[in-house]
Structures are given as structure tokens and as C-alpha cells.
Amino acid sequence: MNLYNIKDHSEQVSFQQAVKQGLGRQQGLFFPSELPHFDNIDELLEMDLVSRSRVILGALIGDELSDEALAGMLKRAFHFPAPVKKVNDKVSALELFHGPTLAFKDFGGRFMAQCLREFGGGQKITILTATSGDTGAAVAHAFHGIDNIDVVVLYPKGKISPLQEALFCTLGDNIHTLAVEGTFDDCQAMVKQAFDDAELRQAVGLNSANSINISRLMAQICYYFEAVAQVPKEARNNLVVSVPSGNFGNLTAGLLGKAMGLPVKRFIAATNVNDTVPRYLETGEWAPKETVPTLANAMDVSAPNNWPRIEELCQIKGWGLDQLGYGAIDDATTVSTLQGMNEQGYLCEPHGAIAYNLLEQQLADDEYGLFLCTAHPAKFKESVDEALSIDLPLPKPLADAAEKPLLSDTIAADFSLVRAKLMSL
Numbered sequence: 001m002n003l004y005n006i007k008d009h010s011e012q013v014s015f016q017q018a019v020k021q022g023l024g025r026q027q028g029l030f031f032p033s034e035l036p037h038f039d040n041i042d043e044l045l046e047m048d049l050v051s052r053s054r055v056i057l058g059a060l061i062g063d064e065l066s067d068e069a070l071a072g073m074l075k076r077a078f079h080f081p082a083p084v085k086k087v088n089d090k091v092s093a094l095e096l097f098h099g100p101t102l103a104f105k106d107f108g109g110r111f112m113a114q115c116l117r118e119f120g121g122g123q124k125i126t127i128l129t130a131t132s133g134d135t136g137a138a139v140a141h142a143f144h145g146i147d148n149i150d151v152v153v154l155y156p157k158g159k160i161s162p163l164q165e166a167l168f169c170t171l172g173d174n175i176h177t178l179a180v181e182g183t184f185d186d187c188q189a190m191v192k193q194a195f196d197d198a199e200l201r202q203a204v205g206l207n208s209a210n211s212i213n214i215s216r217l218m219a220q221i222c223y224y225f226e227a228v229a230q231v232p233k234e235a236r237n238n239l240v241v242s243v244p245s246g247n248f249g250n251l252t253a254g255l256l257g258k259a260m261g262l263p264v265k266r267f268i269a270a271t272n273v274n275d276t277v278p279r280y281l282e283t284g285e286w287a288p289k290e291t292v293p294t295l296a297n298a299m300d301v302s303a304p305n306n307w308p309r310i311e312e313l314c315q316i317k318g319w320g321l322d323q324l325g326y327g328a329i330d331d332a333t334t335v336s337t338l339q340g341m342n343e344q345g346y347l348c349e350p351h352g353a354i355a356y357n358l359l360e361q362q363l364a365d366d367e368y369g370l371f372l373c374t375a376h377p378a379k380f381k382e383s384v385d386e387a388l389s390i391d392l393p394l395p396k397p398l399a400d401a402a403e404k405p406l407l408s409d410t411i412a413a414d415f416s417l418v419r420a421k422l423m424s425l
Contacts, residue, residue, distance in 0.1 A: 001062045003030040003214060006312050015064050019115045019215045020125075022208040023195045029305070030214050031312050036060060038261040045229040049082065050074045052229070053222040056260070060218055065118070073114035078107065082223045084230035084370070087346045091359060091369040094227040101167055102376035102397060104250065105138030107223055108216030113142035115215045116207070120148060126204040126425060127151040128194055128418075130187035132246055133160045133298035134375055137167035139209040140175045150425045151209070152176045154187035154418065157410060159293055159300065163379050163398050170404035178421065182413030183291045185303055193415045194422065204422050210247070212305050220253030221260070227370060228262055235368035240325070242268040242359035242371040244351040245277065246299035248306040250372065255313055268325035268362055270355040270371075272296045275328035277307060281321055295331045295383045296350040298375070327358040335387045342388050349377040349384055 003018045005011035007028030013021065018030040036059035038044055044052055053074050058067060065073075080099045084092050099106025116125060125148060129139050136153040143151045153168060157179035169177045180187050191208060194200055209216065224241075231239060241264050243251045251269055258264045269277055272294040280286050288302040314321055329337070337353040348356065355371040363369045377384045381392050394402065411417045 001060060001064060002033040004033055005029070006031050006308050015061050015214070016119045019112070019213065020119055020207060022206075022213050027192050027195060029212055029309055031309055032060065035256065035259050037259075041261050041263060044225065049222065049226050050078055052225055053078060056222055056225060057218055069118060073111065073118060077110035077114050077219070078222070080106070082107075082226045084227055085346070087341065087356070088344055090363065090367075091356070091371065092231065093346065093348070093352065093356075093373045094223070094370055095373045096223060097373060097376040097379075099138075100141050100397065101134070101137035102379055102395065103134035103138055104220075104223070104372070104374040105134045106142070108219045108249075109135070109138035109142035109209060111219035112139075112209055112213055112215040113146065116149065117146060122148060124205045125149045125207055126422060127207050127209045128154075128191055128422065129209040130154045130184060130191045131160070131168075132156070132184040132300055133164045134379070135210060136177070137164060140168035140171055140177075143209075144171050144175055145173060150174050150176065152178065152418075152422060152425075154178050154180050154190060156184050156187060157181050159183065160297055161380055161382065163381060163394075163402060165406065165408075166401040166404065167398065169406045169408045170401050172407050176421065176425070177408040178418065179408045179410045180413050181410065184300055185291050186413040188303070188305065190413070190415045190418050194418065197419065200419055200422060204425065206422070210305065212249075217249055217253050217256070217306075217309075220250060221257045224254050224257040224262055224264070228264070231368065231370060236263045237265070238367045239264050240266055240268065240359065240363055240367050240369050242270050242325075242355040242369065244296065244299060244355040244372060244374055245269045245271050246274075246301040246304065248277065248304040248310060250374070252306045252309045252313070255310060259313060259317055265367065266323060266325060268327070268355070268358050270326075270358045271328045272299045272334070272354060273328055273330050274300055274302050276302050277304060278326040278328045281324060281326045294350075295334050295380070296354055298351060299354070325358070325362050327361065329354045329357050333357060338384065338387045347377050347384075347388075348373060349375055349380045351375060
């Protein structure tokens with residue numbers, strides 16, 4: 001598999017190199033030089049998740065991984081389901097929270113861990129990642145206990161849910177967590193600074209597990225195929241998919257799936273009031289504002305890293321950005337949407353509610369809707385309990401984590417402090 005740096009097309013790398021390197025020169029994202037196109041979609045959709053993913057990722061990666069190695073990696077990574085559940089006659093939910101950390105990031109995080117385990121060659125690797133909620137837990141659990149790999153997670157102190165924090169800040173061992181006195185964008189900016197520091201990168205074998213890493217993105221393509229496989233066949237040609245969007249890796253993966261032949265009529269980019277992309281699609285002006293904390297905290301991102309990949313894909317495919325649906329939902333509407341969904345018999349959380357709201361607004365009479373549920377409602381117990389006047393029981397992974405002490409260090413939003421931590425490992 002050959003990939004190029006979106007910012008510098010002269011930088012060409014293999015899949016293995018892209019996984020290990022994370023970012024290219026000038027903080028450029030890697031993008032596939034070629035995308036396979038599947039004409040046998042119906043046959044693919046008849047397969048189980050692991051078998052189908054083996055075909056999809058095998059076609060993308062090529063001969064850099066043997067079929068046997070890839071099959072083993074996928075069995076270890078994707079050992080949990082991604083069911084589609086009916087909400088009403090026209091809308092279903094793709095539930096991506098049945099993995100070890102109850103969030104969609106388990107797919108990408110676990111596949112990336114398998115890739116680095118395969119490609120590492122026993123060399124020291126340090127994973128540095130920023131999280132607005134779910135990435136930290138997925139990455140920490142995926143890499144916990146793997147030899148020669150240390151993980152450092154930056155997260156905005158007080159701006160993720162206590163249960164999200166408990167899931168990844170209680171592991172210890174090779175997992176190191178830093179609570180940053182700032183925003184997610186501050187955390188993300190320091191990750192970028194680290195990758196621009198050649199001496200640091202070399203000294204600690206730096207890599208990132210954010211959705212900027214191509215292995216995570218490719219893993220996410222697989223659950224879009226899994227979703228369409230479960231949608232009624234008569235609905236596939238008129239399928240609209242609404243994606244809760246923060247850093248925009250999830251939407252990028254869906255659009256890559258469409259480019260590879262997946263029958264999705266159109267996508268909706270659903271955000272909270274951190275609406276840089278909806279405003280851009282409305283006005284053509286890229287104007288990030290200061291990040292605002294919301295109930296859907298994993299989407300509290302004002303400068304989404306993956307957006308350049310979406311523009312690159314649209315340019316290659318000749319798709320106009322006007323083909324994307326979009327919208328932004330405030331907290332009050334999120335709460336009323338949660339209540340309305342609960343009255344229909346579907347228990348959701350803020351991120352999924354935002355995607356559902358915009359899907360209901362924009363779905364035509366002859367279309368079928370699917371929205372992504374990216375986390376278990378109990379990960380946002382405080383806001384869900386308050387919105388619905390319930391006492392949501394904790395699933396076992398959350399209940400166990402909630403009993404453990406936090407192991408995080410609190411730091412200012414100062415890159416020198418992050419650098420010192422990395423060099424100390």
C-alpha cells in the first residue's frame with residue numbers, strides 16, 4: 001500500500017511506515033494513493049465482520065501483511081459485535097459501544113495496537129495521543145501491557161466525564177495520563193508540537209494513536225460495511241448516514257467506504273455548537289472559534305484534524321462538498337432529543353442524540369436513516385440521568401473502573417512539561 005502526505009506529495013510511504021510514523025512532514029496527513037473498488041458488494045455484505053474486514057483491509061494494505069497475519073490481527077481486534085438496532089420504522093442506530101471500553105474507538109485503537117505489535121520489531125515505541133473523551137480509554141486498553149510500548153494520554157482536566165476519565169486513568173503500568181489545564185485543542189496542539197520535535201521523536205520512538213493514524217481510520221471503514229449489511233436490502237440504495245463529528249475521523253472513514261463502493265446515498269456531518277465545519281460548509285470560510293464545553297464532550301473540537309482528508313477525497317472523486325448534509329445542535333436541543341428518543345423506547349447519549357436529531361430533520365420520505373451511537377449511555381451517566389430522570393446502572397467495565405484511584409498527573413498547557421514526561425520514560 002502506497003500513501004502520500006497531503007501537504008507534501010513528494011513524501012510517499014508504505015502502510016507500515018505510515019502506521020509507525022503517524023504524521024508526515026509539516027504535520028501532513030497520509031492518504032492512500034489508490035483506493036480499491038468493490039463491485040461484489042452483495043457478496044461482501046453476506047460475510048461476517050472479521051471475514052469481510054479481512055477482504056477490505058487486505059485490498060487496501062496489499063502484500064505488506066500476509067492474509068494469515070491480517071486474519072489473526074482482526075480476530076484479536078474485532079472480537080465484539082456492532083449491531084444495528086431499530087429506533088422507528090425509518091431510522092436505525094449503529095451501536096459501536098460493545099467493545100472493552102464501550103465506545104467506537106475500540107475498533108480503531110485495537111487494530112492499531114495489533115499493527116504496531118506486528119510492525120514494531122521489538123523497538124521502543126511511545127504512543128502520544130490527545131483525547132476529548134473516548135480515544136484515551138480505547139487506546140489505553142488496546143495497548144495496556146504490550147511490551148516495548150508506552151502510552152501517554154493528554155486530556156483536558158475537568159472537561160471529560162468522570163467515568164470516561166476512570167476508564168483510562170486507573171490502569172497504570174505502561175499507561176501514563178496527563179490532565180491538562182486547558183482545552184482538547186490545547187492537548188492536540190501539544191501533540192503536534194511533539195511530532196515537530198525531531199530530537200524528541202527519535203529519542204522516544206514517537207507515534208500517535210489519534211484518528212490521524214491511518215490504521216485507526218482504516219479499521220473504522222469496516223464497521224460501515226457491517227452496518228449496511230444489517231440494513232434492510234430494500235433500503236440500501238436510499239441510505240442516509242448521520243455521523244456525530246468532532247475530529248472528523250469517523251466521517252472520513254464512512255466517505256472512504258462510499259468511495260470503495262459501499263451503497264450510501266449521502267452522509268450528514270453532525271456537530272454540537274463547536275460548529276467549524278457546518279459554518280465552513282455554509283459560508284466557505286474556515287474560521288475556528290474558541291472551544292465551548294458541551295454535553296457531547298467528545299465532539300468539543302474546534303479545529304478538526306481529519307478534515308483535510310475529506311477535502312482530499314472529495315477532490316479525487318469529484319464530489320462537491322455541497323453533497324454533505326450538516327448541522328449543529330445545542331445542549332438544550334440535545335436534552336430534548338434524548339427525551340424524545342427515550343419515549344420511543346431507545347436509550348441514547350448526547351453524541352448519538354445529536355446525530356439522530358439532524359437525521360430526522362434532513363431525511364426525505366423515500367430515504368432510510370442510520371445514525372452512529374458512538375458510546376454507551378452510561379459513559380455519560382450524569383447528563384443522561386439528569387435529562388431522563390433515571391438512575392442508569394453502570395455496566396461492569398465502568399463500575400470496576402469507578403472504584404479505582406486516578407493515577408493522572410495534572411499539568412499546565414505547556415509543551416515543555418509534556419516533553420519532559422516523554423523523555424523520562
